[in-house]
Amino acid sequence: MSEVQVKESGEGGKNKQKKQTLRxxxxxxxxxxxxxxxxFMFCTTLLKPQTMNLNMPSxxxxxxxxxxxARESSAITLILGGNNEVYYYEGMPQESDYENPDFLKTSxxxxxxxxxxxxxxxxxxxxxxxxxxxxxxxxxxxxxxxxEQSVKIQDEAMKKLKxxxxxxxxxxxxxxxxxxxxxxxxxxxxxxxxxxxxxxxDGDRHLLYRKTSNGExxxxxxxxxxxx
Amino acid sequence: xxxxxxxxxxxFIDMTAMSxxxxxxxxxFMLTSTFIQKEPIQVNTPASVSEFTIPETNILTILVDAKGxxxxxxxxxxxxxxxxxxxxxxxxxxxxxxxxxxFKNLSTFGVPxxxxxxxxxxxxxxxxxxxxxxxxxxxxxxxxxxxxRDMKGVISRDNExxxxxxxxxxxxxxxxxxxxxxxxxxxxxxxxIAIKADQTTHYPVVKKVMDDLRDMRENRYLLITNLxxxxxx
Numbered sequence: 001m002s003e004v005q006v007k008e009s010g011e012g013g014k015n016k017q018k019k020q021t022l023r024x025x026x027x028x029x030x031x032x033x034x035x036x037x038x039x040f041m042f043c044t045t046l047l048k049p050q051t052m053n054l055n056m057p058s059x060x061x062x063x064x065x066x067x068x069x070a071r072e073s074s075a076i077t078l079i080l081g082g083n084n085e086v087y088y089y090e091g092m093p094q095e096s097d098y099e100n101p102d103f104l105k106t107s108x109x110x111x112x113x114x115x116x117x118x119x120x121x122x123x124x125x126x127x128x129x130x131x132x133x134x135x136x137x138x139x140x141x142x143x144x145x146x147x148e149q150s151v152k153i154q155d156e157a158m159k160k161l162k163x164x165x166x167x168x169x170x171x172x173x174x175x176x177x178x179x180x181x182x183x184x185x186x187x188x189x190x191x192x193x194x195x196x197x198x199x200x201x202d203g204d205r206h207l208l209y210r211k212t213s214n215g216e217x218x219x220x221x222x223x224x225x226x227x228x
Numbered sequence: 229x230x231x232x233x234x235x236x237x238x239x240f241i242d243m244t245a246m247s248x249x250x251x252x253x254x255x256x257f258m259l260t261s262t263f264i265q266k267e268p269i270q271v272n273t274p275a276s277v278s279e280f281t282i283p284e285t286n287i288l289t290i291l292v293d294a295k296g297x298x299x300x301x302x303x304x305x306x307x308x309x310x311x312x313x314x315x316x317x318x319x320x321x322x323x324x325x326x327x328x329x330x331f332k333n334l335s336t337f338g339v340p341x342x343x344x345x346x347x348x349x350x351x352x353x354x355x356x357x358x359x360x361x362x363x364x365x366x367x368x369x370x371x372x373x374x375x376x377r378d379m380k381g382v383i384s385r386d387n388e389x390x391x392x393x394x395x396x397x398x399x400x401x402x403x404x405x406x407x408x409x410x411x412x413x414x415x416x417x418x419x420x421i422a423i424k425a426d427q428t429t430h431y432p433v434v435k436k437v438m439d440d441l442r443d444m445r446e447n448r449y450l451l452i453t454n455l456x457x458x459x460x461x
Contacts, residue, residue: 025243026246027243036254049273051451057447059439176429177426180434181276181451184276
């Protein structure tokens with residue numbers, strides 16, 4: 001391919017044709033290209049980073065209705081503590097619950113821990129969305145339809161059937177950013193429709209401290225420091 | 229003894245095909261590449277199963293490192309310059325054309341306003357060296373809210389971080405409004421805010437950032453994560 005045959009008429013008038021091959025060596029060209037490719041490969045990011053949407057509750061608008069909604073028995077509160085620990089309780093705590101050390105249950109991140117529990121609580125919605133996912137995989141519905149229908153299922157479970165749990169993620173100051181992202185991730189995996197990241201209330205702080213310190217109480221000074 | 233005649237063999241390999249392939253590969257990489265942006269700090273983002281990819285334009289990225297230092301990155305260069313001018317005005321600093329040009333080329337920035345002028349006068353290597361000094365408290369955008377009387381005599385509790393976000397948002401809005409007037413763009417889109425924090429960052433630091441944003445009625449963020457693979461499950 002890299003040979004070009006050049007016809008050359010030789011020695012004046014004798015009409016003898018001499019064939020000469022002109023050969024271009026492409027090896028240096030390939031070398032250079034390889035170098036350039038290597039450069040581009042090292043300098044590029046082919047994978048764009050993933051993002052996770054997070055909507056925080058607005059600070060100035062206190063929607064009483066929204067607040068009351070979470071007061072229902074369907075509420076689950078996750079408390080993210082230090083050392084990658086996660087705790088949860090159901091419903092709204094009554095006064096007697098604060099004295100009960102077993103009210104706050106210990107769990108863990110990942111498939112065997114909190115996910116198992118959340119999937120159990122959200123089984124109806126989860127199964128419906130899984131079925132939808134299979135349909136999408138088989139090409140029966142489009143991505144757009146899948147999104148619309150899964151939102152509809154979540155909405156229905158929330159408003160009509162009243163079976164969907166509302167999850168409040170309370171992140172303590174001891175937790176890391178990874179803990180928060182992991183908790184939010186579980187919401188996506190378990191198809192939880194309504195969840196929010198909110199601050200720890202005094203009662204939660206009390207519960208968390210009792211759990212982690214074998215039933216001791218927060219001192220006044222610690223309480224003040226935590227508030228600050 | 230009969231001489232063994234060594235037959236001369238031509239071992240010329242035709243590299244044309246090889247060259248074709250490499251050129252094709254090169255073209256592919258050149259067209260698909262987006263260069264890695266230089267970031268002053270290394271951030272290890274946590275993994276998630278979320279599959280949304282980050283939008284390419286009109287985005288303000290807030291970088292939070294493990295120690296809680298904050299850096300900002302605004303994708304639009306003209307917004308970047310406008311924001312610097314506006315924040316500078318709040319604190320009574322004026323920048324020369326040279327300084328503005330240097331700032332325009334800084335993809336990620338994060339020094340307090342008080343040292344910004346000095347910082348921009350440094351050569352690039354000095355700038356990198358300055359930013360990599362972890363112990364220096366004058367690296368990263370300050371988020372402490374102390375009451376400050378600004379140049380116009382208005383007392384406010386807005387810290388530098390809030391001002392940067394506010395002015396960046398304004399700059400993006402102004403630029404887009406001009407485009408809408410000219411009929412290039414149909415609508416004005418809000419500047420999106422992405423938070424890129426290290427996975428070991430303590431939550432209070434992230435919370436402070438989000439609280440500051442919530443004060444400005446910014447309640448929607450994109451948290452930048454890696455795609456979770458089976459190995460880190």
